[in-house]
Amino acid sequence: MHTHTLFYPTRTALTMTVCLLALLLLTGALSTVAAQKNFEKLTRFVQTQNASEASAKVFRAGRDFIGEENWKGAVEKFQSFIEQYPKDAGIDAALYWLAFAQFKLDRLTEASSQLQRLLKKYPNSNWADDARALQIQIGSQQGRAVEPSSDDDEEIKIVALESLFRSNPERGLAFVQNMFKPGSNASRHMKEAGIEFIRRFGEEKAVPLLIDIIRNERDAELRKAAIETLGRTGDERAFEILVEMVKTSTDDDVSNAAVFAISRFKSERSHPVLFEMARSAKSVEVRKNAIFYLSREGSDDVLDELMRLYASEPDVEVKKQIVFALRRMNTPRSIAKLYEVASGNGDVEVRKDAIHWIGQRGDAQAIEYLIKTYDAETNEEMKNQIIFGLSRTNQKSALRKLMEIARHDKSLELRKQAVFWLGRSDDPEAAQFLEDILK
Template structure:
């Protein structure tokens, strides 16, 4: 009998095979909701092992040891353990699971022929096994490794997981045929989940041939989820033909967190073309929805490249709305470029609107540059507006170094400072673990 702690640990460590086999960067969103079949199978199996009086303790221990080896990435030891279990306990009622994990261990070692033979044997000997679907999925993966470049058939009667595995294998091994085969899947009666995965794979592997299909779906697909997926995939192609379509959708009048407009803005943010930066700037300046405009600024600030700073500087002068300007100021705080800092300093000192000045003051520490503290110290000493002084104090408190601590201590000691501001400084110092700061606070109590 397995002790309960041992059994629970073994279950908790169980790898979710289908998720592990299927998830790659482009498939993660589609497959996040995939049922963790192998993990659930492991849980079910271990419960059966514990509850079945006909099983020997030795077989149970061997199975648990083999799974532990898999969890630790020791696939040779796992294969040896499961092979020995199958040989020594040929009548064990859970032999199908042992066959599966032996095949899995072989596949992880790169012994694809052995894995394929073991999976075929499992399916022939146990066609109704609860591991059959997992075995079919793994066999498709193994077959694609055995015959790289050869088309992998997408089973019409398979589960969604199996179809997605087959599609992925097809696209990885036959990029030339990927677009045509996925187009067939999209025209079929397959589930939305399979079609979502197909769209992602089309954007990733379909090449130039995929772009017209994705453009058509981005503009006219009636299923909202599939349309949004197509828009994102269109951006992933990094094809110049995608940009005008994405601009058209991103400039739309309606916006929700999950909407074609949002998907188009994200697709533009991820598109590698420098022109995508200009289009995001157009959306921020002239888009028909205010939330879409501000979101375009947010995503623009996360892109790499000096041209992003160029566009943000242009936007600050171009957009008339105060709300959008504040987003531009916040975006400048995400850039390390010295030009961004110079603009923030100028805004903090000279902007006619106090709210813009406060936003610039809050944005400066976001750059993560220690030398920017000099700017804030100078601004604090020269500023006369009490509201802005408090904002500067808050920004000073975000620096964890001696110069910042010394300035806060100076504010606390200065009786000319308003009492509320001195209290804020004390509160900031109280969060520090610096010994000198602790001593300063203790001395105040004497």
């Protein structure tokens, strides 16, 4: 950025320059909180879908890859969703998360193209604001000028607040405290920035100030932001407060934010609490989140504890989350357990999830297992899931199994499914097979 731009006489030039500066400063300050909030928003959206629909399964797989930070897998899934279900209600969300994953892979031009498509076709989408924010970030990395928006003044104020913290932390803290007093007209966005600046610049005062916001703020989103930020301080004083919150709160959003914050601490402190929440929290969503954060570590101790929970757990949703954890841990032992679940005689929905994650692996062992399991399986829902798994790989053995099913399976519905997925293959052998059927 050229410094003489600041002296241009027009307000637009000044605004564009300061907005770009705002972006560069805020990227480090708010990216972690924003990413967590957006993933929670994505998860809430997935929970509103009909999980039995084929489109929802593809979308959920993309969401899971985002959670695993498997950006290539997410790109593949969301591209597949957009191609297969162009009229689905989730198409705008898929466009945003496709762009997000491409952005993470440094495929900036492709990401920008998807965002432009989203904003042009779905200007009132719930993801439009997120798309505009990501578009600005991409523009800054590409060295493009950033168009000013109606939020310019607020962004300038945030830059000014950070500058105040850098020059005089005491005055910055006092300003943020006033923002949270009754009668303040500060926006939520401004307050979220203030919460992050407390963590970055507040030093010893950060923890008590964040706790005060958590206890007194009425806005649930701001309380969540403060709880998550409290966990990111790494301050041992915060740990017991977070444990108290997660055990006593009747608000799932608060409990989930506290679980996330606790997961940021070292495993010897966080794991006992997370295991307790996974076993006994009243909310299924809180239990699932505790399992999710435990699965970030692929240790044998975590795996053993999760399998003990699996063996005693009656709730199907919790069991399915443990199955996802096995895939996410991705160790030889956890993958072996995944195969055990798929081959067992447990709940069909849980076994279907295990089959799904095995299919996502796409290696020779997985394909061989799916083929053998299909022949031995009697449940049609399971067979349908195996067909889907076979369709997600480019392995010739999987393609030929789909052809065999399409030709000879006793079930008309399963034969139709095999033909459907063969039609989505780019393999010339699949195209020839379909032509032969039509003769």
